[in-house]
Amino acid sequence: MSYVLGPNQYGKAENRVVRIYRDTARHEIRDLNVSTALRGEFGDAHTTGDQAAVLPTDTQKNTAFAFAKEHGVTSPEDYALALGARFLDACEAASGSRIEVEEYAWDRIEVDGQGHDHAFARRGGEVRTTVVTRDRASGQAWVVSGLKDLVVLKSTGSEFKGYLKDEYTTLQETDDRILATSLVARWRYESTDGVDWNKSYDDIKRVMLEAFATTYSRALQETLYAMGSAVLDAHPEVAEIKFSAPNKHHFLVDLSPFGTENNGEVFIAADRPYGLIEATVQRDGGSDAGDAWLTVPGFC
Numbered sequence: 152m153s154y155v156l157g158p159n160q161y162g163k164a165e166n167r168v169v170r171i172y173r174d175t176a177r178h179e180i181r182d183l184n185v186s187t188a189l190r191g192e193f194g195d196a197h198t199t200g201d202q203a204a205v206l207p208t209d210t211q212k213n214t215a216f217a218f219a220k221e222h223g224v225t226s227p228e229d230y231a232l233a234l235g236a237r238f239l240d241a242c243e244a245a246s247g248s249r250i251e252v253e254e255y256a257w258d259r260i261e262v263d264g265q266g267h268d269h270a271f272a273r274r275g276g277e278v279r280t281t282v283v284t285r286d287r288a289s290g291q292a293w294v295v296s297g298l299k300d301l302v303v304l305k306s307t308g309s310e311f312k313g314y315l316k317d318e319y320t321t322l323q324e325t326d327d328r329i330l331a332t333s334l335v336a337r338w339r340y341e342s343t344d345g346v347d348w349n350k351s352y353d354d355i356k357r358v359m360l361e362a363f364a365t366t367y368s369r370a371l372q373e374t375l376y377a378m379g380s381a382v383l384d385a386h387p388e389v390a391e392i393k394f395s396a397p398n399k400h401h402f403l404v405d406l407s408p409f410g411t412e413n414n415g416e417v418f419i420a421a422d423r424p425y426g427l428i429e430a431t432v433q434r435d436g437g438s439d440a441g442d443a444w445l446t447v448p449g450f451c
């Protein structure tokens with residue numbers, strides 16, 4: 152039997168490129184998932200192992216990040232056209248390039264009726280949840296309501312420093328980082344009577360978003376505590392609130408090998424592993440939770 156190489160292409164899939172425009176205090180964000188591929192005369196790479204014609208997928212990845220700064224992202228189309236042309240220039244063996252871009256849209260978080268300068272919520276929105284538990288013997292009922300998949304991001308106003316260090320610590324302290332999470336929050340109502348559930352939900356969400364946007368963050372832990380305290384302050388009908396918040400890490404990309412500065416403008420959004428920060432904010436001497444959390448998994 153003899154074989155010939157059929158259709159083939161290669162590239163780097165799903166580069167999570169986050170471009171922040173921060174020339175003024177009012178930041179802009181472009182959040183992309185970029186997949187690149189080249190096709191053409193790459194037979195030798197497959198059949199003889201000779202990689203001379205191959206522009207590595209690692210280089211394609213670097214180019215995707217460098218172009219987010221050097222060319223910019225005014226639209227997925229314009230960025231993809233530029234990237235695709237660059238690969239044809241850089242790789243003679245390529246007869247074609249294919250750039251696929253998915254863009255995640257972000258809306259500014261509203262604070263006092265105004266879009267915040269550097270705090271955003273991902274468009275598409277959250278899922279509202281409730282768990283109601285009833286006990287026949289006592290006749291009691293508990294309502295635990297909340298939300299999940301509320302993806303929020305601050306492009307500044309967040310630091311992480313002064314933490315414990317040991318011989319395994321490599322994390323650099325930072326005064327300015329992206330803070331992002333996909334929030335799960337659940338709150339227990341004091342009572343099942345006299346609550347306007349829809350109004351309460353809408354305002355608790357508003358209060359949480361506003362606290363996220365306006366609290367300078369020294370850690371996600373501090374931000375969660377501020378959000379929880381703000382909810383308890385504004386909503387006497389809420390007994391306690393629990394959060395589960397993955398720290399969606401955004402790492403600054405080193406563009407210096409390409410002679411390009413990166414002043415907090417281009418990040419790689421990593422999906423795993425992630426910090427998982429979980430906390431309860433409750434009233435001092437607050438009411439007994441009874442069975443409220445018995446069947447609610449995933450919280451400490």
Ligand SMILES: O=c1[nH]c(=O)c2[nH]c(=O)[nH]c2[nH]1
Nearest residue numbers: 311322369370371372398426
């Ligand atoms: O907000 C944070 N809290 C942490 O506990 C932590 N740990 C870490 O590595 N980065 C962060 N960020």
